[in-house]
Amino acid sequence: MSSGAGTTVKRSKGAALVKLRGDLVVATTRKVWNDLKILGRRRDVRTVTLDFSEAGRVDSSGIAVVSLLARQLERSGKKLELTELSDAHKAALDLMPKQEPEAEKAEPPPGALERVGESVLSAAGATRSLGGLIAETIRQAFAVATRKKRLPAGALLHQIASMGVDGLFIVGMLSFLLGMTMAFQGAVQLQRFGAGVFVADMISVSMVREIAPLMTAVILTGRTGAAIAAELGTMRVRSEIDALTTMGINPVRFLLVPRIAAITLVGPALSLMGMFIGILGGMLVATIALDLPPIMFWQRITERVTALDFLHGIGKSLVFAWIIGFAGSHLGMRANGDASSVGHATTRTVVVSIFSIIIVDAIFATITTVLRYT
Amino acid sequence: MSEPLIECRDVSVGYDGKPVLEHVNLTIEKGEIVALLGGSGCGKSTMLRALTGLLPPLSGELLILGKPLYDLELEERNQLLRRTGTAFQQDALFGSMSVEDNVALPLRELTSLPEALILEMVRMRLFMVGLPGHGTKAPTSLSGGQRKRAALARASILDPVVMFCDEPSAGLDPAVAATIDETLLHFRSALGITLVVVTHELESIRTIADRAVMFGRGSIMANGSIDELTNSKDPEIHNFFHRVAEKLDDGGALEQLTR
Numbered sequence: 001m002s003s004g005a006g007t008t009v010k011r012s013k014g015a016a017l018v019k020l021r022g023d024l025v026v027a028t029t030r031k032v033w034n035d036l037k038i039l040g041r042r043r044d045v046r047t048v049t050l051d052f053s054e055a056g057r058v059d060s061s062g063i064a065v066v067s068l069l070a071r072q073l074e075r076s077g078k079k080l081e082l083t084e085l086s087d088a089h090k091a092a093l094d095l096m097p098k099q100e101p102e103a104e105k106a107e108p109p110p111g112a113l114e115r116v117g118e119s120v121l122s123a124a125g126a127t128r129s130l131g132g133l134i135a136e137t138i139r140q141a142f143a144v145a146t147r148k149k150r151l152p153a154g155a156l157l158h159q160i161a162s163m164g165v166d167g168l169f170i171v172g173m174l175s176f177l178l179g180m181t182m183a184f185q186g187a188v189q190l191q192r193f194g195a196g197v198f199v200a201d202m203i204s205v206s207m208v209r210e211i212a213p214l215m216t217a218v219i220l221t222g223r224t225g226a227a228i229a230a231e232l233g234t235m236r237v238r239s240e241i242d243a244l245t246t247m248g249i250n251p252v253r254f255l256l257v258p259r260i261a262a263i264t265l266v267g268p269a270l271s272l273m274g275m276f277i278g279i280l281g282g283m284l285v286a287t288i289a290l291d292l293p294p295i296m297f298w299q300r301i302t303e304r305v306t307a308l309d310f311l312h313g314i315g316k317s318l319v320f321a322w323i324i325g326f327a328g329s330h331l332g333m334r335a336n337g338d339a340s341s342v343g344h345a346t347t348r349t350v351v352v353s354i355f356s357i358i359i360v361d362a363i364f365a366t367i368t369t370v371l372r373y374t
Numbered sequence: 375m376s377e378p379l380i381e382c383r384d385v386s387v388g389y390d391g392k393p394v395l396e397h398v399n400l401t402i403e404k405g406e407i408v409a410l411l412g413g414s415g416c417g418k419s420t421m422l423r424a425l426t427g428l429l430p431p432l433s434g435e436l437l438i439l440g441k442p443l444y445d446l447e448l449e450e451r452n453q454l455l456r457r458t459g460t461a462f463q464q465d466a467l468f469g470s471m472s473v474e475d476n477v478a479l480p481l482r483e484l485t486s487l488p489e490a491l492i493l494e495m496v497r498m499r500l501f502m503v504g505l506p507g508h509g510t511k512a513p514t515s516l517s518g519g520q521r522k523r524a525a526l527a528r529a530s531i532l533d534p535v536v537m538f539c540d541e542p543s544a545g546l547d548p549a550v551a552a553t554i555d556e557t558l559l560h561f562r563s564a565l566g567i568t569l570v571v572v573t574h575e576l577e578s579i580r581t582i583a584d585r586a587v588m589f590g591r592g593s594i595m596a597n598g599s600i601d602e603l604t605n606s607k608d609p610e611i612h613n614f615f616h617r618v619a620e621k622l623d624d625g626g627a628l629e630q631l632t633r
Contacts, residue, residue: 026485026532033491059533060565061487064494095564097501338469338514 024062179281232332267321385434
C-alpha cells in the first residue's frame with residue numbers, strides 16, 4: 001500500500017487541491033513533503049487543501065508534514081485546509097503542536113573581547129579553587145599527621161600499592177633501556193675524542209639529574225594522574241563526593257590526602273629506583289660493548305655524582321609528583337554532569353601535568369645553572 | 375485477534391546461569407497497557423531486560439511480534455528492536471547532546487527524513503510530553519521529571535509498536551507522576567502504542583494499567599485485572615496492594631536476654 005504513496009495536485013485560481021494517496025509514514029513522507037514544500041512556495045497558490053479521502057495510516061512523520069506545511073503557509077499569509085479526514089486521521093492530527101512561541105532565543109555568541117575576559121576570569125577562578133584545594137589538602141594532611149584525624153583504614157597502603165608497586169616494572173624496564181640507549185649513543189661520540197671513559201659521567205649525571213625524574217613523572221602522569229582524575233570525576237558525576245559531604249566527612253581528607261600522600265612517597269621512590277637501574281643499563285653496555293670494566297665505571301660515578309645531584313633529582317621528582325597529584329585531583333573534582341566531562345578531566349590532567357612538568361624542569365635547570373651549582 | 379505482540383513461553387531469566395525467574399508464561403496483546411509489578415528484587419527488571427533485548431533468557435521461547443527475538447540474525451534483531459522503544463529508569467539521555475538532539479537521534483540514525491521534518495517531529499514530541507521550548511537545553515539542566523519525559527519522547531519518536539518503561543514515575547512528585555501517566559495514556563490513544571510498564575506506584579497502576587502481572591516467588595505470582603489483584607486472598611499480593619508493612623523478624627534477642 002505504501003508503495004503507491006504520493007500526491008495528486010489540482011490547481012485552480014490560486015487554490016491547490018492535493019489528494020494524498022497511501023500511507024503517510026516514515027518511509028513515504030520524504031517524497032510527500034518535497035511535493036508539498038514546493039507547492040507551498042508558489043506565489044500563485046493562496047490556499048492549499050489536503051484531501052485525506054485516499055490516505056492510509058498517518059504516523060508521527062505524517063503529522064509533522066502537515067504541521068510543518070501549516071506553519072510554512074501561515075508565515076506567508078496563506079491558508080491550509082484539511083478535508084475528508086477519517087476518525088483515525090483526526091486522532092493522529094490532533095497531536096499537532098499548537099503554535100507556540102519559539103523557544104527562547106539563545107544568547108548571541110560572545111564577542112572576542114568577551115571571550116578573552118571570560119577565559120581570564122575562568123582561569124582566575126580555576127587558580128583560586130586549585131589554591132583552595134591545595135591549602136585544604138595540606139591542612140587535612142597536617143591534621144592526619146598530628147593524629148587529630150584519621151585516614152580511612154588501609155587507604156594509604158592501597159594507593160601506594162596501586163601507584164607504586166604496579167609501576168615498578170614499567171619504570172624499571174624503561175630506565176634500563178634508556179640507560180642502555182644513552183650509553184650506545186654517547187659512546188660513539190665520546191670515543192671519537194678518545195673520551196670513551198666519560199660515558200659513565202654522562203649517563204650517571206643525566207640519569208640522576210634529568211632522565212629518571214622526568215621519565216618517572218611522565219609514566220606517573222599516564223598511569224596515576226589519569227586514574228586519579230577518572231576516579232574522582234566518576235565519583236563526582238555519581239554524587240559520591242556529595243554523599244561524603246552530606247555525611248559530614250571531608251572529601252579532601254577521605255579521598256585526596258591518601259592519594260597525595262601516596263604519590264609524594266611513590267614519585268621520588270620510583271625515580272630513585274629509575275636512577276640506579278638506568279645507570280645499571282649504561283654500565284652493562286659499557287662493559288660489553290666498550291670494554292669499560294664495571295669497577296672503573298663505578299669509580300667515575302662516585303667521583304662525579306654528588307649528593308647534591310641526587311637532591312636535585314629527588315627534589316624535582318617530588319615537585320613533579322605534586323603537580324600530577326594535584327592536577328588529577330583538581331580536574332577530577334571539577335568534573336560535572338555527564339560522562340564526557342570525566343574523559344575531558346582525564347585528558348586535561350595528562351596534558352596539563354606534562355606541560356607543567358616540562359616548564360618546572362626548565363625552571364630548575366635555569367636556577368641551578370645561574371647559581372653555578374653544577 | 376491476530377498474533378500476540380509479545381509472547382513468553384516457559385521462559386527462565388537470570389544471570390550467570392542462575393535463574394531469577396522461571397516458567398514465565400506471558401502474553402501481551404496489541405493496544406494493552408500492562409504493569410509489571412513485584413517487590414524489590416523480585417526479578418521484574420530482569421524480565422524487562424530480557425524483553426528489551428539486553429539479556430538472553432536462560433531457556434524458553436521469547437517472541438516479539440511473532441519473531442524469536444534472540445534467535446534472529448543481528449541485523450534482523452535490530453530491525454525488530456527498532457519497532458520497540460525503551461525508556462530507562464535512569465533517563466539514559468546522552469549528556470553530550472541537547473534534549474532536541476537526544477530525541478532526534480533515532481530519526482537521524484535510522485531514517486532518511488529531511489532535517490526540517492525531523493525537527494518538526496521532535497518539536498511535536500516535546501510538546502506531547504510537556505516540554506515545549508526545552509529542546510536546546512542540556513539534559514543536565516532539566517529536573518528529574520523533565521528528564522524522564524524527555525526519555526519518553528526519545529523512546530517514542532519512531533512510533534514504536536510497543537514501548538517498555540522502567541519505573542517512569544518513580545521518585546517524582548504526585549503532580550509530575552500524574553502528568554507522566556497521562557502522557558503514557560496519550561501515547562496509546564493517539565499513536566496506538568502498546569505499553570509495558572514496570573512500576574511500584576499503586577496510584578499509577580490504577581490509573582493506566584489494563585492488567586497487572588505480579589512477579590514473586592521466582593515466577594509469575596498473579597496475572598489479572600487490577601480489581602482481581604486488589605481483592606486477591608493471597609497474603610503477599612494483598613499486602614502489596616494494601617500497603618501492609620512486612621513483618622520484620624526482630625530475632626527476639628532482647629527477650630532472650632531479659633528472660
